[in-house]
Amino acid sequence: MKNKQKIIDEVNKCSRCALCFSVCPLYQATKDETKSAKGFFNIIYGILTGKIRLKKNIDLICLNCNKCKTFCPSDINFNKVLPLFKYNYKLSNFNPFIFKIKLYVFSFIIKLYKIFNLKKYFKNSLFAQLSVNDIKIDKSIKYISKNKKIIFFEGCFNRFINSDSKNAILNLLSKNGYEVIIPNLGCCNINSYFEGDFNYFKKSWEKKLKKISKDVDYILFDCDTCFQSFNLYINEFENKCNLKCLTFIQFIEKYNLEFCQNKNYENIVYHKPCKANENNYNILKSKVENLKYVDNFEKCCGFGSLYGIIRGRTSKQISENKFKDVEINSINTIITSCNLCRIGLFQGLIVKKKNTNNENIKVINVSEIF
Numbered sequence: 001m002k003n004k005q006k007i008i009d010e011v012n013k014c015s016r017c018a019l020c021f022s023v024c025p026l027y028q029a030t031k032d033e034t035k036s037a038k039g040f041f042n043i044i045y046g047i048l049t050g051k052i053r054l055k056k057n058i059d060l061i062c063l064n065c066n067k068c069k070t071f072c073p074s075d076i077n078f079n080k081v082l083p084l085f086k087y088n089y090k091l092s093n094f095n096p097f098i099f100k101i102k103l104y105v106f107s108f109i110i111k112l113y114k115i116f117n118l119k120k121y122f123k124n125s126l127f128a129q130l131s132v133n134d135i136k137i138d139k140s141i142k143y144i145s146k147n148k149k150i151i152f153f154e155g156c157f158n159r160f161i162n163s164d165s166k167n168a169i170l171n172l173l174s175k176n177g178y179e180v181i182i183p184n185l186g187c188c189n190i191n192s193y194f195e196g197d198f199n200y201f202k203k204s205w206e207k208k209l210k211k212i213s214k215d216v217d218y219i220l221f222d223c224d225t226c227f228q229s230f231n232l233y234i235n236e237f238e239n240k241c242n243l244k245c246l247t248f249i250q251f252i253e254k255y256n257l258e259f260c261q262n263k264n265y266e267n268i269v270y271h272k273p274c275k276a277n278e279n280n281y282n283i284l285k286s287k288v289e290n291l292k293y294v295d296n297f298e299k300c301c302g303f304g305s306l307y308g309i310i311r312g313r314t315s316k317q318i319s320e321n322k323f324k325d326v327e328i329n330s331i332n333t334i335i336t337s338c339n340l341c342r343i344g345l346f347q348g349l350i351v352k353k354k355n356t357n358n359e360n361i362k363v364i365n366v367s368e369i370f
């Protein structure tokens, strides 16, 4: 088996100390040892040594949040081992066709909410929250060329669910004189990578990059998960690519942009996605006047790498756990830099809103406050 030694070496690093239990959102929601890095390593080790019989339906699905890596004294890299193991044993549960159908159904329900204004009847449903659409393209903004051409990677969320972030970025960059192009690049397909379907993942990025002309200055991402997917492709499958890419937060740090207006967001808290750059909070702190710190707000949103679509019930539990012991009564806006986190945060807030007086709390992408 290709890569067997690499996997064994990594699995052997795990001392089975169980320290990862205290940070693994999956273990915390299920209290099931087999749903933690330690448990997954035991299963992988058992299969590699022939002690456990390999079954196609073996449950090796997690949020790929990498919280276990940051906490593990043996410095395991779980997010590398699991996809590699699945790839070698052809264990992928990823089916691009089924995934597209689920996405279209999801997007169709959201369209119904918008068209028939159903959100007033189902105020607290996830679909009602996701269908909110306020930011329009500002046609009065005059484009002044700065000779910078930017490709915006819109991903599934902007295309199928809610385009507020895309519209905010278009307004902001046009106001600052950038030419923004939005080709149809489809989904970032990060779940195919984590499910070990490397061939599909690689082909899908090859196709995307063919649609991008080489004279662009940057590819801009408003979602840390899509950004991570691009970087995984570049680092693991294609090291000759010269395209530069930035997240929205890195972009506003690099260029001194003139912001659209004060959009009156007060008492803002940042949810840092597990795929985000460590420096994001400091950058935001220097740009956002009303950014507050909330104790215990670092927990997982429960939707990582589309876990919410694959394991809905556990994902909901993890999302609700995030808000259980946090005091957010004075907060009215949660910003995040991952569009999947947006879904997880809405999901967790439904119960929290019912139990508090904070009915109007919003979850938006970071880009929407500028």
Ligand code: SF4
Pocket: 013, 014, 015, 016, 017, 018, 019, 020, 021, 037, 038, 068, 071, 072, 073, 074, 075, 076
């Ligand atoms: S913390 Fe690291 S070494 Fe300890 S059980 Fe978890 S993965 Fe293994």
Ligand code: SF4
Pocket: 023, 024, 025, 026, 027, 035, 036, 037, 062, 063, 064, 065, 066, 067, 068, 069, 078, 079
């Ligand atoms: S990546 Fe996250 S969900 Fe998966 S085992 Fe590690 S801590 Fe748990």
